[in-house]
Amino acid sequence: MIKKIQLKNIASYDEVGIELDNLKKINFIYGSNGSGKTTLSNQIASSNNLGNSNCNISWENNEKLQTLIYNKQFRKDNFESATIEGVFTIGSATQEELKVIEQKQRELQELKEEGIKKKGSFEKIENDIAKLHKEAEEDFWESIYKFYEPNFKEAFRGFQYKKTFKEKLLQEFDKNIENVLTLDELTKNSSIIFGEVPVHIQKLIIPNYKDLINIQDNKIFSKKIVGKSDIDISDLILKLNINDWVNEGRSHLTDSTTCPFCQNETISTKFRKNLEDYFDESFLKDTQSIDSLHGKYKEFSTSLTSYFEKIIKDETNNKNSKLNLETFSINFKLLKEIFEQNILLITKKIKEPSKVIRLNSFNDTLQELISIISETNIEIINHNKIVANYKESRANLVNNIWTYIVKEHNDIIKRFSKKIHNFGQGVTSLNLQIKEKRKDYSNLNEEIKLLTKNVTSVQPAVDSINNTLKQFGFLSFSIIASSKQPKHYELQRENGESAQSTLSEGEITFITFLYFMQLVKGSQIEDEVSQERVLIVDDPISSLDSTVLFVVSTLLKGVIHNIKLNVGNVKQLIVLTHNVYFHKEISYSNGRESNSNINSYWILRKNKNITNIQFYDSKNPISTSYELLWSELKNRDKTSNTSTQNVMRRIIENYFKILGKFKDDELIEKFPTVENQEICRSLLCWINDGSHCLTDDLFIELQYDSTEKYLEVFEQIFELTNHKSHYDMMMQD
Structure with missing residues (x-):
């Protein structure tokens, strides 16, 4: 149909x-x-x-x-x-042959109805499957897609519709891969691969800091540098602990015998000789060594500081930087402070050689900076591997993301897959049944064709x-x-x-x-x-x-x-x-x-x-003035006798004279009695002559004081012309 x-x-x-x-x-x-x-x-x-x-x-x-x-x-x-x-x-065909054919046709109809029922069951299961798929699409979309979209949108490219996303999940679920990366690893790799096409990055150079370590560990800083002890003035200097003051004062002596401090004539030749003997060659060598270490420490620390500052500046402007800039900057600031403190300590040692100093160790801080650089270089190496094999790396990342998602949401995907499998078994069973019904139907139909062909x-x-x-x-x-x-x-x-x-x-x-x-x-x-x-x-x-x-x-x-x-x-x-x-x-x-x-x-x-x-659905929209005439006739108890007669005349005019093309005599002669012929003629007269026959109409109405006789003749007109079914149709309630 x-x-x-x-x-x-x-x-x-x-x-x-x-x-x-x-x-x-x-x-x-x-x-x-x-x-x-x-x-x-x-x-x-x-x-x-x-x-x-x-x-x-x-x-x-x-x-x-x-x-x-x-x-x-x-x-x-x-x-x-x-x-x-x-x-x-x-x-x-004989009656017996017809009965056989009819029986076969009934059986064929029953087979068809059974087939339709099976097909209905099949369609119901298909609808249930479609509903299940729709629910899964919504569930997977809301709980999985939207959760991972911010980081993995590129991996979902081509599957950014609910239906295709669900189908991809099921496809990956069937692969059942065991080894998966962590979410952090996937997120980090995504930031590299799914952004702009990555470019090659130079590794950071690990600076040589051994010279600084050697200076830091030099034992001279823990040595009391003083003059010779067997000189006349040595006991006094040592007793008063004024070694550094005396050494400093030497720089203020002139060729004069006047003391630059007390302004007395105390600077004799012997005193000068004692000073020179006290601050002997060993003393000079040690102080010169400290001066040298001081210069080198400043040079090496400044060079290292400048290098680290350059790294910070370059990596700050590098959008592809792998450096943990925040941690690196904190440690660099700490290292710089240590360097500055140690320079002050060495300067103090220069001024006061007899003082023992201990330089602040920068080993841990510097080692932390070197470790950060090493870790950064590992990431750079991995990054550059990705750059070298970008297409392959991208494909691997996409696969790893899908594998991770499927493993992470294994339970809900498995439940859905199991339901679909169960429905699938029902579909397979119904398909076999429908196939059998079609085969039976085809065989029976051929049998009926053969039977009918013979007759x-x-x-x-x-x-x-x-x-x-x-x-x-x-x-x-x-x-x-x-x-x-x-x-x-x-x-x-x-x-x-x-x-x-x-x-x-x-x-x-x-x-x-x-x-x-x-x-x-x-x-x-x-x-x-x-x-x-x-x-x-x-x-x-x-x-x-x-x-x-x-x-x-x-x-x-x-x-x-x-x-x-x-x-x-x-x-x-x-x-x-x-x-x-x-x-x-x-x-x-x-x-x-x-x-x-x-x-x-x-x-x-x-x-x-x-x-x-x-x-118009089941409501017949064809309602004409002709139909309204019949409606008025059915409700004649609400109108006058004259109105009822006129309604009947108009119906006859429309139905028999205009549509049916019946002649007056043909209608009148259908009636066997003169009385009914006269009533019929009066109805037709009004149609033909209009108001000219009004008097006759009134006469007839007076002669038959009830409209029932008119109605009887009116009905007989339809009956005698074999149109009674039309009358019945129009007069029904």
């Missing part, structure tokens, strides 16, 4: 087009001439053609049925050649069409088996001449429809007689008089009746018409059936040369 039709970009259908959704078993589409009905039926017919993007049809359960379409193209395809292709129907013939269709033609007064031609081509028909006049090119428009329209109705029951292909089908009927009453209009509607009502009872091969009907009366007749329901799940109604309209469609 067709569930949805979409049509666009053709004729009066624009690029938006129309959509007929929620089509039911029986569908009525009303549209005035030129509104796009024929385009719709033609496009449905051609929707099977490859490349036809104008029309798209969706089928229930994706089960495509045979589509039979009655429209102008059907007439052109079947009645413009010399012969007409035969229609195979079941006509020569099918093209002759029953000929007999049925000719009987209908005779029944409704088409006596001047008939359809016969072709003498020129087997299993084909010809149209023939009573005198034996071909009627193919001489039929009137009404005759060719009627027989075309009768031929179509035989196709509804059978097929032009012998083994497709029992095939299920969908009917599309487009304005079948064009060029037909009122009598034939009701024949057509009656035949289609039979199809509708069978569809409602789920009898026969026709599973769906779509009727398109511009005729209000035909629409009303064909869509008539006896009022005892609920049509909400069976019927649907649509109206095609053209506005500014663009076709659009409106859906």
Whole structure:
């Protein structure tokens, strides 16, 4: 069964087009001439053609049925050649054979229904799987993707949609790799690889600081540097502990004998000699050594300090720096302070050689700085390896990130994977069952085709069409088996001449429809007689008089009746018409059936040369002034007798005289009694002469003081003209 039709970009259908959704078993589409009905039926017919993007049809359960379409193209395809292709129907079967076929068809229907149930179960599982996937997508996205996105967004490239991200997780989960890096390692590598394309970095040079260590460890700083002890003045100097003061004072002596401190004449030649002997060569050598160490210490410490300052400056401006700048700067500041303190200590030693000093050790601090440089160089080496193999390193990092994530969230991925696996087993089982049902269905269908093939013939269709033609007064031609081509028909006049090119428009329209109705029951292909089908009927009453209009509607009502009872091969009907009366007749329901799940109604309209469609669900939108007349008649107790008579006259005028083209005498002569003929004549007189017969109307009304007699005659008019079903339809509550 067709569930949805979409049509666009053709004729009066624009690029938006129309959509007929929620089509039911029986569908009525009303549209005035030129509104796009024929385009719709033609496009449905051609929707099977490859490349036809104008029309798209969706089928229930994706089960495509045979589509039979009655429209102008059907007439052109079947009645413009010399012969007409035969229609195979079941006509020569015995009652027993028919029962066997019917039983097999019931079994086939049961198999189909079982298959549909299995397919429904299959679709339910698929829906459950889809729901599970959707929930997993949301869960994985919120708990995993968003958590790792800030650092690993580049690793997720190509998987930045919920569905693709979930699928990638499952793919990586199946790999089950054991060795994974830590989150810190992955984050650090990501900062290198996922930023700008990394460039080669020079390693930091570890400076030589052995000379500074040697100076720091020199024992001279712990030595008391004093003069010779066997000199006359040595006892006094040592006793007063003025070695450094005396040594300092020597620099103030001049050639004069006057003491620069007390200004007395105390500087004798002997005193000068004692001073020179006291501060002998050994003393001079030691003090000179301290002076030298002082200079070297300043030189080496300044050089090392400058190097470290350069490192700090360069790495501060280096966006790719691997140096722990903060820790390095703290230790450098501490080292610099130690150097400054030691220089002051050495300076003090120079001034006071006899003092013992101990230089502050910079070993730990300097070693910390060297360690930081070494660690930095290790990172630089790793960085440069990445640079040398950037593509490979990037791919490895991405793989490592996915591996880490899967291992970290193994539990929730495993639970989801297990549920999917369990569902998959159910799907596999149902697939096998559906496959078996399809096989059984195919075998039984072939058996039915063989049974029907043995009892099918093209002759029953000929007999049925000719009987209908005779029944409704088409006596001047008939359809016969072709003498020129087997299993084909010809149209023939009573005198034996071909009627193919001489039929009137009404005759060719009627027989075309009768031929179509035989196709509804059978097929032009012998083994497709029992095939299920969908009917599309487009304005079948064009060029037909009122009598034939009701024949057509009656035949289609039979199809509708069978569809409602789920009898026969026709599973769906779509009727398109511009005729209000035909629409009303064909869509008539006896009022005892609920049509909400069976019927649907649509109206095609053209506005500014663009076709659009409106859906009315199960409510029939065709309500005319004619229908309102019947409504007024049903509520006659609220109006006067004269109004009721006038309503009946207008109904007769619309239905019999305008639509049906009945003559007055034809209607009057249907009544056997004079009394009823007189009442009928009074109704018709008002129609013909208007106000000129008003007096007669009043006379009749006075003679029959109740409208009941009028109503009786009114009903008999429909009954005697074989249109009682229309009366019943319009008078129903």
